[in-house]
Amino acid sequence: MDLSQINPLLLLASLMVAATPILLAAIGEAVVEKAGVLNLGVEGMMITGAVVGFAIGVNTGSPAVGFVAAAVAGAALSMLFGVLVLYLMSNQVATGLGLTLFGLGLSSLIGKPYEGMKAPSMAKWDIPLLSDIPVLGPILFRHDPMVYVSLIIVTATWYVLTRTRAGLILRGVGENHDAAHALGYKVVRVRLMAIAFGGACAGLGGAYVSLVRVPQWVEGMTAGAGWIALAIVVFASWRPWRVLLGAYLFGGITVLQLNLQAAGAAIPVEILAMSPYVVTILVLVVISLRGQHGAPGSLGRIFHATH
Amino acid sequence: MIHLEKRPQPSKFWAGLTPVLAVIATMIAGGFMFWMLGKAPLEAIRTIFWDPLFHETFGPYSRPQLLVKAAPLILIAVGLSLGFRAGIWNIGAEGQYIMGAICGAGVGLAFYPSESILIFPAMVLAGALGGWAWAMIPGLLKVRFGTNEILVSLMLVYVAENLLASVSQGLLKNPEGMGFPGSRNFRDFPAAYNTELISGTGMHWGVAAAFVAVIFAYVLLTRHMLGFQVRLTGEAPRAARFAGVNPTRLILFCLGTSGALAGLAGLFEVSGPSGQVTIDFNSGYGFTAIIVAFLGRLHPIGILLAGLLMALTYIGGELAQLMLGLPGAAIQMFQGMLMFFLLAMDVLSHYRIRFNKTATA
Numbered sequence: 001m002d003l004s005q006i007n008p009l010l011l012l013a014s015l016m017v018a019a020t021p022i023l024l025a026a027i028g029e030a031v032v033e034k035a036g037v038l039n040l041g042v043e044g045m046m047i048t049g050a051v052v053g054f055a056i057g058v059n060t061g062s063p064a065v066g067f068v069a070a071a072v073a074g075a076a077l078s079m080l081f082g083v084l085v086l087y088l089m090s091n092q093v094a095t096g097l098g099l100t101l102f103g104l105g106l107s108s109l110i111g112k113p114y115e116g117m118k119a120p121s122m123a124k125w126d127i128p129l130l131s132d133i134p135v136l137g138p139i140l141f142r143h144d145p146m147v148y149v150s151l152i153i154v155t156a157t158w159y160v161l162t163r164t165r166a167g168l169i170l171r172g173v174g175e176n177h178d179a180a181h182a183l184g185y186k187v188v189r190v191r192l193m194a195i196a197f198g199g200a201c202a203g204l205g206g207a208y209v210s211l212v213r214v215p216q217w218v219e220g221m222t223a224g225a226g227w228i229a230l231a232i233v234v235f236a237s238w239r240p241w242r243v244l245l246g247a248y249l250f251g252g253i254t255v256l257q258l259n260l261q262a263a264g265a266a267i268p269v270e271i272l273a274m275s276p277y278v279v280t281i282l283v284l285v286v287i288s289l290r291g292q293h294g295a296p297g298s299l300g301r302i303f304h305a306t307h
Numbered sequence: 308m309i310h311l312e313k314r315p316q317p318s319k320f321w322a323g324l325t326p327v328l329a330v331i332a333t334m335i336a337g338g339f340m341f342w343m344l345g346k347a348p349l350e351a352i353r354t355i356f357w358d359p360l361f362h363e364t365f366g367p368y369s370r371p372q373l374l375v376k377a378a379p380l381i382l383i384a385v386g387l388s389l390g391f392r393a394g395i396w397n398i399g400a401e402g403q404y405i406m407g408a409i410c411g412a413g414v415g416l417a418f419y420p421s422e423s424i425l426i427f428p429a430m431v432l433a434g435a436l437g438g439w440a441w442a443m444i445p446g447l448l449k450v451r452f453g454t455n456e457i458l459v460s461l462m463l464v465y466v467a468e469n470l471l472a473s474v475s476q477g478l479l480k481n482p483e484g485m486g487f488p489g490s491r492n493f494r495d496f497p498a499a500y501n502t503e504l505i506s507g508t509g510m511h512w513g514v515a516a517a518f519v520a521v522i523f524a525y526v527l528l529t530r531h532m533l534g535f536q537v538r539l540t541g542e543a544p545r546a547a548r549f550a551g552v553n554p555t556r557l558i559l560f561c562l563g564t565s566g567a568l569a570g571l572a573g574l575f576e577v578s579g580p581s582g583q584v585t586i587d588f589n590s591g592y593g594f595t596a597i598i599v600a601f602l603g604r605l606h607p608i609g610i611l612l613a614g615l616l617m618a619l620t621y622i623g624g625e626l627a628q629l630m631l632g633l634p635g636a637a638i639q640m641f642q643g644m645l646m647f648f649l650l651a652m653d654v655l656s657h658y659r660i661r662f663n664k665t666a667t668a
Contacts, residue, residue, distance in 0.1 A: 040457070080647065089311070089657065090650040093396055093457070097597055098650060102643030108636035224465050231458045270473035277462040281448075288454040304313060304658075 009138055011255055016143060017213060018258075019251025020150050021046070021205040021222075025229035026236070026243045027154050028201025034161060034238055035194035036174035036298035040096025041081050043226025044103020045199050046206035049074040051107040053207025054217045055114055063122040063211050067146065067204060074203020075196045077103060082195040086188045089302050100226070108219045119215035122146075146208055151244075153201065158240035170194060174296035177303045187303050202226065224277065231280045235287050237294035246283075253279050311658040321656035326602055326609070329648040330616070336648070337641045346631050354630055355623030355638075369622045371509030375580050376621045379404070379572035381517040381614035383596035385524045386565030388605040392528075393540040395561045399445065399460025400569040401593025402467035403438040407570020408577035409467075409474055410437025412584045415499035416479055416490060426498045430574060431512075438570015439563050441467065446562035450555045456562065464593070475586045490584035493577075501579030513575025517614070520568055524607040533560065569593060598646045617642065 025042050032039050049070035057066025081099050084090045122144045131142050161167040173180040173190045181187050209225065210217050228250060236242035257272040265272070334356075338348030359369040383400045390397045397403075411434030418426050445459040474480075479490040493500045504510045528534035540547040540557060548554075572592065581588040599617050603610030624638030 084647065084651055088651050088654040090653055094391075094601060094646075095650050097398060098643060098646035101594060101598065101646060102640065105636050105639030105641075105643045109634055109640055112634055112636065224461070227458060227461050231462070234455060234458070268473060268477075270469040274466045274469035277465040281444075281454075281459050281462050284454050284458055285448055285452050288448075288452045291453075304311070 009135065011259060013138055013142070015248060015251045015255050016140075016147050017251075018254045019247045020147050021208045021213065022225055022229050022232060022250055023244060023247035024150050024153065024205035024208065025202045025226055026232040026247055027150075027157050027240060028198035028205075029229055030233045030236065030238055030240060030243050031157060031161070031170070031201075032194050032198035033233055033299055034174045034296055035170050035191045036177055036296050036301065036303075037085065037191050037195060038092045038096065038300040039078065039081055039099070039195060039198055040093060040230065041078070041099025041103065041226075042096075042198075042202050042229050043222060043224065044100035044106075045074045045077050045202035046103075046209070046222045046226040046229075047107040047220070048077050048103045049203025049206030050210040050222060051111040051114070051206075051217060053203070054117075054119060054210040055110060057120055057207075057211050058114060058117055061120050063120050066120075066211055067207050070203040070207030071200040072203070074199040074201070074206065076199070077106075078195045078199025078202070079192075081199075082192045085195075086191055086303070089304055092300050092302075104220065111217045111219060114217045115219070117217065119211045119217075121215075122212055144212055146204070146212060150204075150208075154240050154244050161240065171296070174298055177298045177301070181303070181305055187305070191303075202229075205229070228276070228280055231284055235283055237287075238296065239294065250276065250280070310661050311654065312661050313658055314656075318656045322604060325652040325656055326604065326613070326649060329602070329645060329652050332648040332652070333641065333645040336644055340637065340640065340644075341633065344633065344637065346633055351627055351631060351633060354627045354633075355620060355641075358630075359619060359622040359626055365626060367507075369626065371503075371507060372622050373615060373618050374509040374514045375511070375618075377614040377618035378511070378513040378517040379576050379592045380596050380599045380617055381611055382513065382520055382572040382575075383565070383569045383593060384599035384603065384610045384614060385517075385520045385607055386568035387596060388600045388603070388607070388610060389524065389527075389537055390561035390565050391541075391600055392605050393537045393557055393561055394544070395558055396457045397442060397445070397460050397562050397565045398457055398597060399442070399462075399464045399593070400565065400596055401589065401591065402460070402464035403441045403566040403569035404573035404576075404593045405464075405467040405471050405589050406441040406573070407434040407438035407567075408573030408584065408588070409471060409479070410434055410570070411574030412490060412493075412577050413474075413479060415493070415496070415578065418499075419491060419496055422498045424498065427501070427512075427578075430499060430578060431571065434570045434574025435567040436570070438573065439567040441570070442562045442566020443559070446559045446566075449562075450558050456558075460562075468589075471584070471589070472586050475584050479584050481583075488586055492583045493579070494582050499578060501575050511575065511579045513572065513579065516571055516575065518611075521607045521611050528607065533557075537561065569596075595642060598642055601646060601649055 025046055029042055052073035053066040053070030056069035057063045081095055084095045085092050169185055170190055173185060173187050177187045206222055209222055214221060232243060232246040232250060235246040254276050257275050261269055261272050334352055338352055341351040342348045358365055360366060387397060387400055411430040414433040415426055415430040441463060444463060445456040448454040448459055449456045475490060476488045481489060481491045501511050536552045536557060539550060540552055577584055577588055595617060599610060599613045603613035620638060620642060627633040628635055
């Protein structure tokens with residue numbers, strides 16, 4: 001094994017790219033869960049976003065249009081979940097699982113003709129001046145626009161959730177939906193919007209995998225990223241900045257194991273490939289040792305207004 | 308103005324009728340999807356649901372397949388339904404299925420080319436243990452640390468898939484396979500082969516095990532204290548706590564049983580229909596079984612019927628792929644749709660729909 005092949009600067013730079021899909025999906029899900037809804041369909045929405053983003057991106061030649069389409073597709077799919085859970089009062093766990101199974105089928109149906117094609121390339125932004133800073137420049141300021149968009153979304157989510165009235169209402173709905181309803185807030189409407197936001201973010205995250213990270217369409221390519229995003233929300237105790245931290249930590253592990261594979265480490269490839277999932281389990285255990293702080297009070301409970 | 312009124316008790320009538328309605332709705336929506344894909348909808352539906360059983364040329368070939376495909380689905384779904392009833396969500400059955408297959412096949416292959424009659428029983432035991440142990444990981448983590456079993460059991464699917472890739476190219480690789488990945492074929496190893504018990508029916512040991520599991524689950528849920536505790540925990544968790552239900556025991560029982568059954572399903576599949584450990588011998592039964600469990604209303608008899616129906620969509624889907632060029636993924640979507648319609652129609656058994664002219668605020 002030749003560890004000197006691993007360039008720490010490149011490693012840190014690719015960490016941000018590896019973390020972005022999970023970061024996007026996780027920040028969306030954090031908002032959904034803050035509103036008291038557990039959507040286990042993140043994986044399904046991500047993979048649908050991945051295929052729609054790729055297909056539209058290839059057909060229009062513009063990754064940006066692809067990303068927009070992916071967000072719309074993710075949100076549309078999440079509305080299916082929203083209607084079932086909020087209006088037909090179905091079990092959230094079962095419906096979320098169903099959404100994932102449905103999304104996996106839908107994506108491979110749409111994606112068949114696009115297998116083996118190459119995504120339109122996305123220009124990197126070399127942010128002037130900042131990208132010339134030694135060490136920090138290449139790590140932080142030479143990425144594609146979506147990396148920065150994801151950071152803006154995290155910042156905006158943090159601001160809205162903790163500093164605005166809308167965020168307060170959303171959190172109230174998530175903590176105690178009966179009280180929020182009694183105060184006259186539209187529980188169902190707030191949750192529907194949160195679910196749509198979560199779906200759009202998951203769609204963006206999926207499209208990032210197929211348009212930037214790989215960049216190709218391969219069936220089942222999100223490979224559990226949606227589930228890892230769910231784990232990161234728990235890890236983050238439902239706080240936006242910790243979601244960022246969790247996603248970047250996770251991105252770091254992914255990139256490190258890929259680099260070790262490439263460097264021909266003595267560890268078998270399969271052990272390296274399973275490491276992100278094992279680490280996720282370990283992190284979940286450590287988090288649960290500490291107790292589930294910050295879980296919204298009404299998370300996963302069915303809301304039915306009697307009058 | 309339509310509004311919903313919660314029923315004091317879920318309606319038994321609607322609970323029985325909704326799966327049927329969901330299947331019909333899925334056929335209509337599926338027909339529409341096939342039409343959008345440029346296929347004749349009625350012909351596609353007929354190819355999927357009718358031809359595998361009654362077609363003159365294909366029927367004799369595909370009828371036995373019905374049991375072969377239904378057995379793993381039923382075995383896994385029966386196990387899952389116990390946990391789902393009690394609010395314990397094991398969604399990593401696919402991983403337990405793979406681990407059961409690896410452990411069971413490993414034991415068998417270790418004794419190659421012995422002809423002892425004890426080999427197959429030993430493999431069955433090892434398969435059940437492998438699945439059980441894999442499910443005990445989320446189980447023990449949940450009872451010891453309160454870790455979320457949904458995420459842990461799912462993460463373990465990916466770990467199991469990587470292990471499968473590793474053993475089929477390494478530990479269990481056929482030494483006489485000229486370097487191709489995959490284990491020895493159990494067809495050439497009679498003492499370990501999960502043979503067809505009645506020829507021409509598809510009936511193998513796994514099918515027998517599935518029927519036994521259905522009967523056991525039925526007796527457990529209707530006649531046994533543990534089954535009562537499972538149902539009580541699901542329907543009234545607070546009451547269950549006051550009634551002295553031990554949650555630790557219940558969690559370990561539900562996860563352990565579903566893991567062992569999934570492991571058995573994996574072993575029967577790998578030593579019979581699939582024949583060898585390969586990198587992709589698993590075909591997603593562990594996930595489809597979740598749909599089967601819900602379609603069967605988490606009831607053993609219902610699951611038996613649901614498993615057969617779902618097996619039919621698999622076989623019919625393959626036939627439609629062959630005859631009409633219908634993409635394989637369309638069937639996967641079809642199954643996903645079924646789950647949605649089922650969940651959507653559930654509202655009818657839990658709520659009454661009321662129409663009133665003026666809405667009262």
